[in-house]
Amino acid sequence: MSRHVCVTAADGHTGYAIMELLLTNENFRNAVDSVTGLSLQPHGETCKELSKLGAKIVAHEPGRLRKMVDSLKATGADTLCLIPPAREDKLDLTLELIDAAEKANVPNVCFISSAGCDLAERNKQPRLREFIDLETRVLSSKGKPSTSTGHSPVVIRAGFYAENLLLYSQQAQEEGVLPIPLGSNHKFAPIALGDVAQVAAHVLCGKGKHGFSDQHRGQLIVLTGPMLATGDELASAASKALGQELRFEDISESEAKRVLRSQSASDNSEQQYLLEYYSLVREGKANYISTTAFHDITKSHPQEPDDFFKVYAQEFRMKRLPKKRKTGGKT
Template sequence: MAPKKVVANSEQTENPQAKSGGDTKSERVIAVSAAEGYTGSALLELLASDQFKDGYAKLVGLTFGEPKEDTKAILEETGVETMMVDKVDENKLKELGVDTLCLIPPASKEKMELVKHVLELGKKAKSVQNMVLVSSAGADYAERDKQPRLREFIDLEVLAMQPKSDPSTGDTGHSPCIVRAGFYMENLLLYSKQAQGEGQLPIPIDPDHKFAPVALGDVALLLATILVSKGPHGLGDEVRGQLIVCTGPQLVAGPELAEAASQALGTKLEFSSVTEAQAKKILGSEGEELDDDSLVRDGKTNYVASPPAFKMVTGQDLTLPTDWFQSYQDSFKRKKRRTTK
């Protein structure tokens, strides 16, 4: 499920520890894919802000397809240069001076081939020193026959790590980092109509299944901080060569998530356990892949990972579910029905 955009909170935007580069502007050139997606556009928006703009010399968005209206508006507001991946070759990467690539796989069934293509461009250019891949938490627990789209992220991780030990690729991939992002809180926005109209939060899990959803703004903050970090070999030593799992800070079951929403909204919101088929009907085309939910149902997400690491890298605490629902209260507060006199 595609997460929606989220804006960093005021605490994050004032975070001095997330800045890099000191008083001089960095010469780093950062390219981000998939810029047309929610994660990519949120990351570019944050990188273009005052908080991070001194951490690089140029910012480029690589797209695998046309952005939707909301992400298109974000990209236009940031003023970031974007270009289709199929119109970029290794010579263009060199011309742009790209030395840092944040590779966010697109929400597509063809993500393996598309990511392979970008990695090959980087290998041929031999100059993309810093390689940050956004993977998925729980991908190592996914089964190929049961959660195939999720398991593909492990294959992508292998591909992203290969240049490190391949001298023929030059500097490309010499300074890597993999971030496994957890289940996005923003996925819950897909159920906002049910929340507003029926006071229900329908999720295809049982009441006792637990997971630790993470705010998209937190993932964007972590990625941005990594991308502008600096060390003697490229990325900062605290993140270079790391595999960072980024879940939310709190393990919750469906009813606990609904309770957190109720506290934040000041109105009752109840958890509703639905089947995968019912969820797909509610979500329409956006519910084609429910691998994340399948992991939750299998009991493979009963852990919280990253609060200490997240704070060490960003200087911030992860967003609690109650705070997240508070920031999105207009999307979840139940609308009162009109009555005729």
């Protein structure tokens, strides 16, 4: 049974992580016949790296639905990993990709959504709530007799990526603090990007008589990290891993906006998404862990916060001033 995978938003962190795993991990590499990346920046460094690993890169040209359909057909893609691109027009671009998949009759679709989108309120967390609209559109394909798309769907709701904490590495290094607007009482469970990529790769490679493996097909998979933590507890885990004190500082949303704008190269809409997720934490809507699916699918345990901070110790460890040399009386 052949498996030709196309991953959208190949130039983004999630797309790259999934494609790299499919191309370099022996088990996944042997399970797929080809890996194609659909990218808004096909000539960027990320796509060049993926090309070297064996991926085919195809330009994603918004507004050119017919060309996108032809491109999907040309790749022979029978499986689509649909990742909304990190852009202001994310909703429109993703809806267009779903239309293209339907017209190209791509039967297996794995949609990367966001944990917490079902708890977000449209007037307070619109960027998070968009994912519900996109999930609905992806799943509605199953009821259309004109296409085979949606015949074998999977939705993965990925939680807050632990790698987002790297946005605060400057404060960690210079001041020994993590300044995040989480409030003081409620908790959340950040998940490593690599763990999300692992689950997605297992789904994309899984095969059954209806397309995806029967273990995954039709599943709504919610992924979080394995440890619920307040800001203080997260800083404690970091301190333990780094071997030096790192403190949590609860900052206002306005200060958080300033920090993100000055230190993040991401799109404004993605900065808004982060702020909305923090607001979910402050409302107590992120006080849960969901790791059962990860265990069942990967047969392993997701990365603990201690281990995450060990991996990125160089980015979080404080820069100490060099000690002054002692001088004697003689010159």
